[in-house]
Amino acid sequence: MSDTEETSSDQQQQQQPSSAANLLKNAERMEAMNARIRLLAQKRNDSRRANKADVVEEDRKIKNPRHQIEEMKKEWELKDLEERQRCEEEGVDFERAKAMRTSVEEVRKRDVLLKRKKNPNKDALITGDYETMSLRQNERLTRNIKPDFNEYKRMKEALGEEQFYPGSNTIADGHHYPTTSALDRLATTVLDMQKTREKVHRRRMFDPDQEVTYINEKNRVFNKKLDQFYGKYTEDLREDLERGTAL
Known part of the structure; x- marks a missing residue:
């Protein structure tokens, strides 16, 4: 074996461990x-799950804004309870300490909210939102209705499907008559509304010296509105009619 072959074999043996x-x-x-x-x-999956949970929670808060109000109410109740316990430990009157920390603006806002809660129709009268008032009245009237399913089925069998569920092409021939209980309930509701209206509307003082130009209360109100808007334009004509000099 030559020296060259020995050198190459040594190099191969050294390269194998390396x-x-x-x-x-x-x-x-x-x-x-x-x-x-x-x-x-794993971190990416955890981040994706956390982001999805945050999105779901935010969507739930948007769809249910009352949830946020409830959370704020719970935090306020917890803070109020802790403050009450602290005042009891220190021997201080809680209501007095709370009143001393409350500003005048907060008291005014609270009074406004309480008044609005007691009379929700007042805001509708101020803003002219009569639709809200009508909806609230409809809910109040329908809340007291107790459906009679036996009468419902009997009327449905008596009238038939076409008359009981009329469409745009159905001719109403007067077969549907309300029951006596329904008429009594309607009459009672109308009378209650009249009584409520009489209590709410303030009666004007009667002036005996004022000229009587009306036949009933509604006619008096109507004449007053006419005089309010057109009185200044018809004043000369009315005076001529009273004197008999009108052409």
């Missing part, structure tokens, strides 16, 4: 990289 060490290092590096990738993937 190549094995390199493979081991590469394997360790790949394992560390895979572990890092798995960790990043």
Whole structure:
């Protein structure tokens, strides 16, 4: 064997351990990289789940704004309870301490809210939102209605499907007559509304010296409105009619 062959064999023997060490290092590096990738993937999934939970919670708050109000109310009640306990420990009157910390603006806002809660129709009268008043009245009237399903079925059988569920082409021939109980309920409701209206509307003082130009209360109100808007234009004509000099 020549010297060249011996040298090459020695180099191969030296390269074999070094190549094995390199493979081991590469394997360790790949394992560390895979572990890092798995960790990043886990963090990404956790972040995705957290973002989805936040989006769902925000959507729930938007669809149910009362939830946020309830949360604020719970926080306020907890804070109020802690303050009450602290005042009891210190021997201080809680209501007095609370009144001393409350500003005038907060008291005014609270009074306005209480008045608005007692008379919700007042805001509708101020803003002209009569639709809200009508809806509230309809809910109040329908709340007391107790449906009679036996009468419902009997009337449905007597009239038939076409007359009981009329459409745009159905001719109403007067077969549907309300029951006596329904008529009594309607009459009672109308009388109650009249009594309520008489209590709410303030009666004007009667002036005996004023000229009587009306036949009943509604006619008096109507004449007053006419005089309010057209009185200044018809004043001369009315005076001429009274004197008999009108043409």
